[in-house]
Amino acid sequence: MRAFADLLDGLIYTRSRNAKLRRIGDYLKATPDPDRGWAMAALTGGLDLPAVKPALIRAMVEERVDPVLYAMSRDFVGDSAETIALLWPEPMVAPEESGPLLLSEVVDRLATLSRSDAPGVLASMLDRLDADERFALLKLAMGALRVGVSARLAKTALAQAFGLDVEAVEEVWHGLQPPYPELFDWAEGRGVQPSAQNVPVFRPFMLAHPLEETRVDLDEYAAEWKWDGIRVQLVHVAGQTRLYSRAGDDITHSFPEIAEAFAQAGALDGELLVKGEAQGGAIGEGGGAGSFNALQQRLGRKLVSAKTLAEYPAFVRLYDILFDGAEDLRELPWHERRRRLEAFATRLDPERFDVSALIEAGDFEQLEEIRAGARDAAIEGVMLKRRESPYVTGRRVGLWYKWKRDPLTADCVLMYAQRGSGKRSSFYSDFTFGAWTEEGELLPVGKAYFGFTDEELKWLDRFVRTNTLNRFGPVREVEKTLVLEVAFDSIHESKRHKSGLAMRFPRIARIRNDKPAAEADRIETLRRMAT
Structure with a gap:
């Protein structure tokens, strides 16, 4: 040790x-x-x-x-x-x-x-x-090291230490079991490279850079919607099917109906979603997806009841194809892989799979208008993919871009604060905030622990310490006087919260110490934003 x-x-x-x-x-x-x-x-x-x-x-x-x-x-x-x-x-x-x-x-x-x-x-x-x-x-x-090391960085360290290609390490990783004797035999020259043949292994995803100020030529890039589910990889090899999350976790048991429906040899990249409330039958192209809040009812379940399967039916909106049977397609340009994906999808159950539709836009300015008008519950933004790009691991500049829709904002009142962990353990850095009911009651609508600078964190910590009303273990209740401008990707109806609402990715955009708490937003205002 x-x-x-x-x-x-x-x-x-x-x-x-x-x-x-x-x-x-x-x-x-x-x-x-x-x-x-x-x-x-x-x-x-x-x-x-x-x-x-x-x-x-x-x-x-x-x-x-x-x-x-x-x-x-x-x-x-x-x-x-x-x-x-x-x-x-x-x-x-x-x-x-x-x-x-x-x-x-x-x-x-x-x-x-x-x-x-x-x-x-x-x-x-x-x-x-x-x-x-x-x-x-x-x-x-x-099982929670939290030492500032991702799985990818650890594998990169191994590859660099023994002169291996990190992509080759990633390729075989999920076909091996710890303590990885075959991997170290290969690394030190005592054995051959382990093979992933006939094993439904995970292969790392191709990722996108934020678009930020970049503008692209739509003659060189294709645009499609960025759906708000969870990224998954479907693999079927030698009669076995596996469904992997973005981190490479095997989530097959949580979505048995998807695994059962995917029996074509190959490997696909897509977004796992649940059908919208009004949907039934074939999902079709482009629509039919419920919110991420609905998908959460399925996530993390080891056993899925018949009732849950019926109430929250899952499907996969396909983005890309890595393997068609045993044929590796990753070196092909995107436009050719797209053609192969569309052909592959015709062999799949239309109630469980469809292909993410492309966005038709004459130029970038028109695409901006289309994106600005998108407020579907399941749309997170736009993806831009270079038509000639191969499918490569990780983020490569100039190949794929993600262009998230602009966040929603609301002025909320700080209600509670809790100490952070790790390097933030000395600061109150986790903030619960609320909005007003018509009757003048303040109800929590979200919790955020990022979005502020180090200097703003120190200011907020002092505010909490000098305006504490009550202590509940590690949590402090504060005077309801400070307004925070909160940015969030979307907001949804939720039976689990007293306010009836749940924010998606809330973060503190601004400290509004210039605004009276009584002028913060109301629950009804937020409810009208709900998708």
Whole structure:
């Protein structure tokens, strides 16, 4: 655990991307199997220790530390693993076990535990470690490292350390299981490159740059709607179908009707949506999608009931094709892949799949007008794709652009604030805001924790501390005097919130300390914006 703890500690305090790459690479080259494989699994989100849950760890530490002290410390530190690592008492009697605790030993033991045995085993491990090793163990066990490293960066570090092509690593990654012995055999020249043949593996998505001030020639770029669902990849190989999220997570079990309907060999890129309330039967081109709020009723469910399947029927709006059968189409230009996609889609169930329609516009100015008028619940903006572009991993300048629709805004009143986590743990940085009812009651309509500068954060933190009315654990209720201009992508009816509304991607656009709270927006005003 010593080397893994040093790695995490170094990554937390390293801001430079290149320095993070070097740290991970040095660790992978110096650390033997299988420890380095388990470290990669942890860094890329591929490690699951089901017997260890945050509630179990909290109960375990509260048996050894005053619960009030733990709660106050957790509130101040902002991170459970760091708090417990620092508060954990030294054992009264030295543990019988001797020698260092290996990362592979930890994973092997925790992966086979029952929930009843987990507290005792985890406590005995913590007793053998010092504070930063305890921190690493708890981060590993709870499955949320949050050390400023994405899965892509970890894979890039591996590729650079061993002189591999990162695209080749990505290509085979999802066909391998941790601790990845075949991967390191290939990396160090003891084995051949692993093959993804006959395995429904995930291949990284092609992504887009924000359009910002760029203007493009529509003779060179095609325009289509950017739909507000979740990006998915459908893969069918050797009789197996998998549905992957943008992060490469297997979400097949959450959308069984989609997997069942996709039985054509190939790999497609698209947007997962649910049908709109008035829709039924074939979805057709261009419309029929419900809001993201409706899609949320399906997300994250391990088991989907017949009632949920009927109330929120899912479908995929197809964007691109990567493989047609065993034929790799990614090097073809977009316009040729589009032709192949349209042909492929004719073999699919029209109730579950359609092709995202292109936007017909004579020039860029006309496209601007079309985009400005789009307020469909499921439209997030416009995609612009170079007609000659291949399908490549990640973001490449000049190939694909995303042009989101302009946000909606509302003036809302700050109601509650909560401390942030990590580097924001000393600041009140999570803000709940509300709008007025016709009867003069203030009801919460959203929560935001970004959009402001560091200086504005300090100002807001001072406001919260000097205008606190009540404390509810880590949350403070403040005087209802400060107006915030809130920007959001869309707003939807919601039965889960007292106001009956839920904002999509709210962020604080401006602090309106010039505006009286009584002049903030009303619930009815926001309801008229709802889609």
